[in-house]
Amino acid sequence: MIKFIITFVDDMDLNQLIPAYLVSKKNSTRLVLFTAGFALLFINLYSPFDVRNWFGLSLKSQELFFYSSLIILTGVLVAVISRVILYHYNKKKIKTKLWAFLLIIMLEVFCMALFFTIYESVFIKDDNRTYLEVFNVSVQNTALVLLLPYAVLWLYFSWLDKNHKIKELIESEEKIEFDANSMIPFLDEKGTMRITLKMDDILYIKGADNYVTIYYNKNNAISKFLLRNTIKNLEQRFINHPITRCHRSYMVNFDKIKVIRRERGGHILEIETDPPIEVPVSKTYIKEVFQLFENN
Template sequence: MVDLQKTIPSYITDKGNIVRLIFFTAAFALVFINIYSPFGVETWYNVTPLQLFFYSSLVILTGVLVVVASRVLMYQISKARTLLLWQYLLWILAEIIFMALFYTLYESVILHEKRGILELAKVSIQNTALIILLPYSVLWLYFSWKENKDKLEALIQGDAPYDATKMVAFHDEKGILRLSLKAENLIYIEAADNYVNIHYYNKGKVSKFMLRNSLKRLEEMFASSEMVRCHRSYMVNFGKVKIIRKDKDGLRLELDVPNAQDLPVSKSYVESVMATFGKYCR
C-alpha cells in the first residue's frame, strides 16, 4: 500500500528536473495533439499538415504555461516546506483541471464547438490527463532510476556519503567542497533559508558551519544512514540522541552532547524517527 504521508523525493522539485519535465511534457503534448487530434483539431478546415503543426504548437504551448507556472510555484514552496505525496498528487490533479479548463474555453469560445460545456470539460479532462500523466510517469521512473544508479556508482567507487568511521564531505549547491569532518562528530543539521547550519563537535564544544545548500538535498545524501530528518528544519545524528521525551507540544530529542539544544520532532516525521529508534532498541 502506498504511504501518502511520506515526503516526495527531492528529485521531483530539483530545478533541473523541473525544466526537463516542462520541455518533455510540451514535446509529448505536441506529438499527442497531431496524432490523436483532440480539442477540436478536426474542425480546423483547409489547413496543410505544416499549418496544423504550427497552430497546434501555439495551442499546446499556451496550455503548457499552466505547467510552467505550477512548477515554478512548487519549486518556491518546496524551499520553505516539505511536500507530502498526497499533496503532490492533489497538485497534479489541480494542474490537469486548470489545463482542461483552458482547452474547454478554447473549444467553446474560439472554435465555437456546439457540444455543451460539461461534455467539453469531461473530454478535455480525459485528454489532458493523458497529456500530463504519461510524461510525468515516464519522467518519475527515469529520475528515480538515475538517482539509484548514481547512488550505486558511488558505493561501487567507494564514495558513499556516510560512514560512521570515515569523513563526511559537505559540498555547496555548486558542488564545491566546503567542509569535511568525521561522521561521529556530526550532531545535527539545521535549515536556514537558502543555507544550512552544520552543528558538529569540535575541541570539546559544539561548533557551527553555514553552508549554502538545502536540507532536502542533504537528506538524500544521508539516505539509509544514522542521519534522520526529524523536522522540516532539522536532521539529527541519531547516534547522538540520548532521550526521546513527549511534551505538551510533541516529541523532543535530547542529545548526548553538552550544551546542545533539544530538537523538535514534527508530526510528519514521527514515524521515521520512531522506526529508527526501534532499530536502536533491538
C-alpha cells in the same frame, strides 16, 4: 489507465515525503520540456485523441499544426507555473507530501482542461458541442497528455537517482582505509547491500558462476553467506587490499594466512582456523601470492 493509476496510488504511502529529485530545478525543466514535446506529438499523431477530435476542427495540416502548437505551449504554462511554485516551496525546506503532490497534478489537469475549454468557446466557431462535453473531452485528453510523460519521467528520475547513490556509495567505499575493524559492505550485482562484515572476520570467498559464498568468523564458528555477484566484480573492489584473488574461484584474506606450502598438485594456503582451511593457489596468481605473503 485509470485502474492502473488507482492501483499504483493504493500501494503507496500518501503521507511520505516526495523525493527531492521530483522538484529539483533541473528535473522540473526536463519535465516541462518533455511534456510539451510529447503533448505536441501526441495530439498531432495519435488520431483517437488528436486536436481535430478534441476541438472538432476541420483544418488543413499547416493550420492544424499551428493551432495545436499554440494550444499546447500556452497550456503548458500551467505546468511551468506549478513547477516554479513547487520548487520555491520546497527550497524553503517545507517538504511536500505525496498526497499533496498528486493533488497538484490533478489541479494541473483540471486547470489545463478548463483553459482548453475556454479557448474553444472564444476562438473556435465551428463546434456545436456544449461546454460540458468539451470539458469532459479536455479532461480525458489532458490527463493522457500529462500523466504519460509524468509517469515515464518519474521512473527515469528515480533510476538516475539510484544510479547516483550507488556511484557515491562505491566511491565512498573506495576511500575507506581498510583495517581489522573496518566494516566491509558486500553488494549484489544490482548494487544492493546484502551483508556487512568486519575485515578481521572475513576468511575467504569462493565463486561459482554468478554467485559467491563468503566465509567468515561468527561467534568463534565459521559461517557462510551466499551472494549473487561474480568473484571478478569483488576482485576489482578489493584491489591493493588484504582480500586478494589467489585462484580462479577463490579470494582470501591474507591477514588470516599462516602457511603456504607446495604439494604435487600445486601450492596451498592454510587459513588460520581450527582446523585449518585449505585454499588452492593457481599458477596465474602464484607470484602475487608470494609477494603478499612476504609483506605480511
